[in-house]
Structures are given as C-alpha cells and as structure tokens.
Amino acid sequence: MEDPSYRKKPPPPAKKRNRNLLLRYAGLAFQMMATLGLAVFIGYKLDQWIGWSFPILMIIFSLLALTLLLWQIIKDTRRNE
Structure with a gap:
C-alpha cells in the first residue's frame, strides 16, 4: 500500500498561479528599470569625472546591463515550476 504522505500536492488554482506569475514578472520589470538606470547613471x-566628451562608459555600462538583464530574464522564464 502506498503511503499518502508521498503523494504529490495538487497544483494551485489558476487564479493564484496567474497572480504569482504577475508578481514575478512585475518584479523582473522593476529590476530591469532599476539596473539599467543605475548602469546609465x-x-x-x-x-x-574622467572628462571625456563622448559617453563611452555610459554606452558600455548600459550594454553590459542589458546583456545581464536579458540573461536573467531568459534564465527566469525557462525555469519549470
């Protein structure tokens, strides 16, 4: 006979699942805005401070932040839950 404690829990209701996804993606959007804004700043x-007329560091930091953010989004959205 099978022990009932080993049974899988039923999935949460669709409404709760949608709310969790909404909160997760809203958090990702806020993280994107904050990280990109901080990198540009x-x-x-x-x-x-260096005195360069062309904003090379601003471009480099913003592209680096975008790369890291896209990697984070891909990693978070491919997770199986």
Missing part, C-alpha cells in the same frame, strides 16, 4: 558620472 554610473556610466554618465564616470564619463563626467
């Missing part, structure tokens, strides 16, 4: 300030 730091790059801008470093370019000002």
